Amino acid sequence: MDTLQNEIEDQFRPINTDFLQAEGDEVFDIYYKSSVFGSQEFVKFASSHPSHQNKVRQLIDSGEYTEFFILQDDLIKYYHQATEQLRTLISDPAIPLLDKTQKLYDVSKDIMKNFFEFSASEKVLHSSEDVMGLMDQCLSEGQARFSTLSQIMNKNYCIYTHSLNVGLYCLVYGINDKMSATDIRSLGLGGMLHDIGKAKMDASLLKKNSSLTKEEMKIIETHPSLGQEIMESMQCYTTSIVRMAGQHHENYKGRGYPNALKGNEISLFARICKVMDVYDNLTTHRPYKKAVTPFEALILMKNQMTDELDPNILGKFIRYMGPGSH
Numbered sequence: 001m002d003t004l005q006n007e008i009e010d011q012f013r014p015i016n017t018d019f020l021q022a023e024g025d026e027v028f029d030i031y032y033k034s035s036v037f038g039s040q041e042f043v044k045f046a047s048s049h050p051s052h053q054n055k056v057r058q059l060i061d062s063g064e065y066t067e068f069f070i071l072q073d074d075l076i077k078y079y080h081q082a083t084e085q086l087r088t089l090i091s092d093p094a095i096p097l098l099d100k101t102q103k104l105y106d107v108s109k110d111i112m113k114n115f116f117e118f119s120a121s122e123k124v125l126h127s128s129e130d131v132m133g134l135m136d137q138c139l140s141e142g143q144a145r146f147s148t149l150s151q152i153m154n155k156n157y158c159i160y161t162h163s164l165n166v167g168l169y170c171l172v173y174g175i176n177d178k179m180s181a182t183d184i185r186s187l188g189l190g191g192m193l194h195d196i197g198k199a200k201m202d203a204s205l206l207k208k209n210s211s212l213t214k215e216e217m218k219i220i221e222t223h224p225s226l227g228q229e230i231m232e233s234m235q236c237y238t239t240s241i242v243r244m245a246g247q248h249h250e251n252y253k254g255r256g257y258p259n260a261l262k263g264n265e266i267s268l269f270a271r272i273c274k275v276m277d278v279y280d281n282l283t284t285h286r287p288y289k290k291a292v293t294p295f296e297a298l299i300l301m302k303n304q305m306t307d308e309l310d311p312n313i314l315g316k317f318i319r320y321m322g323p324g325s326h
Contacts, residue, residue, distance in 0.1 A: 004137070012042050012069040013114060016106070017059065019082040025053055027081070028064055028074035042069060049303040079127035082107050086131065091139045098140070098151060104135045105152045112160035112192070116199050125193065132167060132188045140175055142183075144320050146174075148292070157286045159206055161199055165284070167192025170269075175228035176320040177179050181278060183240075183256055187269055188245035193237075194273050197227030197245065224249050225258045243267040253307040271310040275317055278305065294321070 012031060020026060029190065032043040045068065046052035059068075062322065070078055085184040086107060090100045102130075111128045114120040149168050171188030179187065198206055201223060205216060229244030231237050243298060247261060247270035255263035266274075283298040300317050301309060 007236055009040075009314055010118070011072055013072050013075060013118070013120075015068055015070050016079055016082070016110075019058070019085050020056055020080070021081065021085075023053065023057070023141040025050075026056060026062075026075045028070050030056065031071075033071045048105055072114075072118070072120060075114060076127065079107070079111060079124060079130075083127065083130045083134065086134050086224055090134055099149065100138050101148055102136065102152045104131055104138060105168075107131055108135070108164050108167075108192070109154065109161060112164050113158070116160045116163070117158075117203070119199075124229075125196075125234075126236075128192055129189055132171065132192060132323065133167065133185055136181075136188060137305065139172060146172055146263055155284050155291060157284045159195060163192055163195050165280045166194055166273065166276045167182065170272055170281060173272055173276065173317060173320065177316060184271070186238055186241050187244075187272060189237075190241035190269055191273050191276060193227075193241065194244050194248045194277065195223065195227065196230055197223035197225070200226055200230070211288060219259050221249070239267045240267060244270050244273045246270075248277055250274070252310045256308070264309075272313055273311050275301070275313050276307065279317070 013154045015030075020030075026046070027048050029046045029047045032045050034041055046055045077089075081097065083265060086104060089095060089103060108128060108131045111124055111131065114123055115122070146169070149165075149172060153165050153168070165245050167188050168191070171184060172189030174184035174187040198220075199221070205212075205219065208216070224246050228242055231242045244267070246258070246272065247266050250261040250266045251268065252254035252263060252266070252271065252274075254260055279294075279297055283291050283294055285291040298321065301314060302318065
């Protein structure tokens with residue numbers, strides 16, 4: 001019975017009703033959870049049929065906080081709709097930059113969670129590309145600072161929040177470094193997808209609340225190669241993005257994995273990603289490891305990780321962080 005219930009639960013995903021259309025003109029069915037004879041069931045609240053539009057409008061107007069769901073197969077439709085509403089939101093000068101970036105962060109986090117934890121289709125990652133583009137637009141226009149990110153980021157470790165955080169650090173680095181619009185977008189997206197290989201690994205291993213054994217570490221160390229294979233098979237990402245997945249654990253002076261590359265043998269974007277990956281890991285709390293402060297992380301990276309990190313990129317990152325930026 002529990003197995004059947006779990007299978008039913010896995011078919012549905014919660015949604016943010018803020019992204020329902022004001023006109024009630026949804027392109028997906030909406031459900032709520034109800035208890036029927038002691039068991040939880042998903043009951044259709046409204047379909048995409050025009051006759052149900054008024055029902056959705058009333059829900060929006062009422063401001064009710066009942067949790068609503070859609071079928072997992074409708075996630076792409078939902079994220080497309082959310083993205084269009086975010087596009088309108090960030091163009092409104094009356095809305096503070098922090099509020100805009102928080103909304104964008106929350107939607108991005110939801111996309112990554114569905115991909116990493118609920119095995120949603122790889123197609124949902126295209127939604128993350130759209131939202132990352134909006135984040136780029138929002139932060140570029142708002143004179144992007146790392147301090148803005150520190151106010152919106154989730155710093156309790158989950159694979160999907162870490163992936164998103166690294167993507168945003170990469171994005172803001174690119175903006176501060178005055179890269180081209182195309183490179184900024186690619187750098188942010190590649191950072192967000194750098195750990196994509198972990199989506200195919202045993203979740204219990206990724207969530208282990210203690211240090212890994214040597215055997216477990218060897219398994220984890222396959223994720224860059226696996227990630228590169230996944231991204232190449234999708235045939236929609238540029239070489240620079242693909243290399244971020246495959247090379248972000250290479251060390252600047254060699255002896256990294258999977259290929260012990262060194263220096264400029266490692267792509268520029270992967271070297272940037274490495275710095276951002278290390279920084280987020282150091283400043284993020286885990287059950288078996290306390291987070292260090294941003295200042296402590298930068299000192300540690302500068303003094304103890306010279307073999308691993310490109311010194312030019314690290315120096316720029318420290319400078320871009322600047323006083324009051326962390």
